[in-house]
Structure formats: structure tokens, C-alpha cells
Amino acid sequence: MTPVLQIEDLRVDFHTSDRRVIPAVAGVSLAVHPGEIVAVVGESGSGKSVTAMSVLGLLPPNAVATGSIRLAGREVLGADERELSAVRGETAAMVFQDPFGALDPVFTVGYQIREVLRRHRPQMSAAERRERAVELLRLVEMPDPEQRVAAYPHQLSGGQAQRVVIAMALACDPQLLIADEPTTALDVTVQRDILDVLRSLRDRTGMGVLFITHDMGVVADIADRVVVMRGGAVQEDQPVVDLFDRPSAAYTRELLAAVPRLTAEARPERPATAPVLEVAGLDVVYRRRGHVVRAVEGVDLTVAEGRMLALVGESGSGKSTIGRAVVGLVKASAGRIAVDGVETTTASRQALREVRRRVGFVFQNPGGALNPRWSVGDAIAEPLRVHGGLRGAALDARVRELLDAVHLPGDWRGRFPHELSGGQRQRISIARAIALEPRLLIADEPTSALDVSVQATVLELLRRLQRELSFACLFISHDLAVVDALADEIAVMHRGRIVERGDRRRVLSAPEQEYTRRLLDAAPVPDPRAQAARRAA
Structure with missing residues (x-):
């Protein structure tokens, strides 16, 4: 032919x-x-x-x-x-x-x-x-x-x-x-x-x-x-x-x-610790030209120190809206959000500024999150200057330390985002997010656009940094294999609501809700024979 x-x-x-x-x-x-x-x-x-x-x-x-x-x-x-x-x-x-x-x-x-x-x-x-x-x-x-x-x-x-x-x-x-x-x-x-x-x-x-x-x-x-x-x-x-x-x-x-596989295997439990993020009865409502859209409705969740909660669900389910509401990028219509005991929905501007200093945010698109006019060093240094008051040699030393933490050479601080690969740019975003040693890290689809080998490196980096810094992490993703590799707990979102929540292994191996089972069935497995059998079934 x-x-x-x-x-x-x-x-x-x-x-x-x-x-x-x-x-x-x-x-x-x-x-x-x-x-x-x-x-x-x-x-x-x-x-x-x-x-x-x-x-x-x-x-x-x-x-x-x-x-x-x-x-x-x-x-x-x-x-x-x-x-x-x-x-x-x-x-x-x-x-x-x-x-x-x-x-x-x-x-x-x-x-x-x-x-x-x-x-x-x-x-x-x-x-x-x-x-x-x-x-x-x-x-x-x-x-x-x-x-x-x-x-x-x-x-x-x-x-x-x-x-x-x-x-x-x-x-x-x-x-x-x-x-x-x-x-x-x-x-x-x-x-x-x-x-x-x-x-x-x-x-x-x-x-x-x-x-x-x-x-x-x-x-x-x-x-x-x-x-x-x-x-x-x-x-x-x-x-x-x-x-x-x-x-x-x-x-x-x-x-x-390097391909992450959804196995739901047991692994050592992290000890119970004090909550860093508490969300109760959160509603986010958008009103546009007479239309009311409930993006998030009645959401309750808690993330403890040193633990990772994964928010999973389809596009439009409200996952990213919750992450943005936590840091005030989206206004909550009702409910309570507390970071380290400070209620962000009622806090003063000065208190909110102090809370944001304790929260790091890693976005899905590192290219869009980094200022193309700033060098790598400038991007990492900005939160240290604004919130930490560092200057001169102390600032330069801290930037080098952060580059080393994400396994990038210290002399890269003079490079610009367009000179880096996607995985390298995401490492810079992570270095910037942890610059102030946050109590809470929000990672919104941080690996979805990366190829498998780079993804594996970034996931291992997140694991290591959380072990070392013990921050609480709200990890937003639609990749269940990645969630399986990282999370302690999983909350499944559908149409603005949490429909299932529990221990990672239990949710992935014995889901209670039909919607969760549908998500698991839709995730392709890296095995052509097994995938063909799943399709036939």
C-alpha cells in the first residue's frame, strides 16, 4: 500500500x-x-x-x-x-x-x-x-x-x-x-x-x-x-x-x-499535624449580564502541615477557582477561608499581605507566569525584596540557594525565560514559590504541559521540597497517575462541589461515587493490551 x-x-x-x-x-x-x-x-x-x-x-x-x-x-x-x-x-x-x-x-x-x-x-x-x-x-x-x-x-x-x-x-x-x-x-x-x-x-x-x-x-x-x-x-x-x-x-x-502509573499502592503515612489551610462552606458566584454562575458551592476542605491534598475533576469543576480564592485572586461569595489561623475573607489589607507572604503559587503555564523581561534571578528575587526585605549580597546568596534547591546552576540567574525549556521554567516558578519558605503551596496543574521525563523530575522535586520544608500543599490536577504519586488525600470535584473525599489509596482503589469511577475509567494506562481490554469492556 x-x-x-x-x-x-x-x-x-x-x-x-x-x-x-x-x-x-x-x-x-x-x-x-x-x-x-x-x-x-x-x-x-x-x-x-x-x-x-x-x-x-x-x-x-x-x-x-x-x-x-x-x-x-x-x-x-x-x-x-x-x-x-x-x-x-x-x-x-x-x-x-x-x-x-x-x-x-x-x-x-x-x-x-x-x-x-x-x-x-x-x-x-x-x-x-x-x-x-x-x-x-x-x-x-x-x-x-x-x-x-x-x-x-x-x-x-x-x-x-x-x-x-x-x-x-x-x-x-x-x-x-x-x-x-x-x-x-x-x-x-x-x-x-x-x-x-x-x-x-x-x-x-x-x-x-x-x-x-x-x-x-x-x-x-x-x-x-x-x-x-x-x-x-x-x-x-x-x-x-x-x-x-x-x-x-x-x-x-x-x-x-518515567511514565507515572496509577497503582494505588500503600506507602508510609505522614503523621497527623495541625491544619494550615481550612475552607468551610466556600461559595464563589459570578454574575455576568444577569446570569448567575455558581463556580464553587459549599466546599469544605482542610490541608495539614506536611501533607498534600489533591483536587481532581474535569475542566470547569471549580478546582482552580478554589486555589485562586485561597490567595484572594477570586473573591469568595460566602464561607470561610483560613490560612495559618488567619481568616482571609475578613482580614485587613495588612493582614492579607502577611498571609500571602506565607503562600506560594505554582501555575500551569510557567512561560505565562514569568515576566519575559526579567532574568531568572530577578524573578526569584522579587518576593524576597518585596516581602523579605533582602538586598545586596544576602539577596544574591538566597537566589543561588534557591536555584540549587531546584537543581539548576547558580550562574543561570542571568538567563531569561525564553532561553529555558518548559521544565526548567517550571523549576524557576517553584523556586520563586518557595522563596519565602511558605506554609502553604498551591500547585495548579504544574506538570500537565511537560513531557514524561521532565514531569518525573518536577514531581520528585516537589516531593523532596515538601519533605524538607514541611509545607501544606493543595495540588490541583486532572492526571490521576500524578496524583497517585504525590498526594496523601484526594478530593474529587464535580460541578463546583466536592463529591468524594478520602485517603488517596481508598479513593483510587475503591471509589464510592460513580463520577469518580468514570474519571478512573477514562484515564488511559501506558499498556496497549490493557488499554484495548478496557475499551472492549
């Missing part, structure tokens, strides 16, 4: 303004056949996305690519813009990681789908384009497609927005779909739905799929074949079952060993 995509000896170099040449892809060869899902995996910087961008000619101007890329037998590497425009959308289409970044916020989703059709299918009438837009939304299993076609992107959830992007990619029946981390930021139930949609589309249309990811559970769930990349080169290329059973490359074995 002729491959729909054939890449041979692809090499991509980036030429910098100071005349340096940085190799990004070094001799990659791979193929995707009709009806086949090929997963490309590897750490950040391995060349996965650069390889994918090369297929559709989406590389920046300073990139030089050589080798061969054939789409449906047609050579596209080196093609001009007119030839590439004929290929994009028609022969191959792409789905990106961030659906909201791919959609125009000022137009309805129906209009944006129709624009794709108008460009590539000019013979279609306006009525036919409207009908096709609804048909495409139905094809990707969008609820109420006739109504959703008139919605704007901000009115959709993350999973619904990703379905719209997939619908746009499928508008002209491409033979190849390139999906670049399409489920990374989605919770487990929405991720499962998107994977179901892609598998169903492959089965119905026979298109090939090049699926780029760092999630080995997703690989086990959806891939037929796996290409492992490192440093711009292919380490191995095997059928999915063979790769998990008998990985031939040492790097693949390292990747698989």
Missing part, C-alpha cells in the same frame, strides 16, 4: 541572526499509510513538531529543510506557496495543541468552517457550505451541532473547541491528519472523547493520522505504530505493542520508566 506520507532523510537547521546553525531535525525517515495512526513521541526539543510543520511548509523563514517529503506521492519539500496552498486542507490538514489559539475569537465557529470551504470548494453555494458546516460538527460528535454552529469560541469548552478545529481540518476530506499534542491540556474524560473521535474518523474515512504527543498512555490507547525521537533523530520505529513489550532503544526504556 502506498504511504499517504513518506518522509526520507529530513534535515532541518535553524539559522540565527548571529550566523549560528542550530540543527533541529537530523535525518528523520518515517511513513504513514492510509488508515494508520502513527504516534511520534519524545521529549520537548526532540524535533517532533518541527518534523510535522515541515510536512505542510509551516517552518519559519530562518529554517532550511532538506531531504524528501511526499504527500500522496507528491513531493512537497521545497514547493512554492501556490503548490503548498493546494496541498493544505486538501491532501493534509493539521490540528494544533491550543484550539482557542487556532480559532478567531470574533467569528462564529460556523463562519470559520465555511471560510475553509469557501477557499477550497468555491463551487459550493452558501447554503451548501452552511449545511456542510453542521454536517462536519456532527461528524466530530459535537453536541447540538445546529445550535453550536452559531457559537463563538469563548462560548465553548476546551474539548468542544478542539472538536471545531478537527471539523475545520476535515472540511475537505484530507488523506492525512497531523495532530500536534491535541489532548495535552484536556482533562481525562474530554481527552478520551477526542481520541474516540479521531479513531472513529480514521475508521470511517480511512485517513492516515500523524499523532504527536508526549503522553504514553495516549500512545497506548490510540497508536498503531510508534516513532520515538530524540535530539532530532529517530531512535526506533515499531508497532505499538512491540514497543511497549520490547523497546529496543535505551532512550525508549527511559521514557517508559
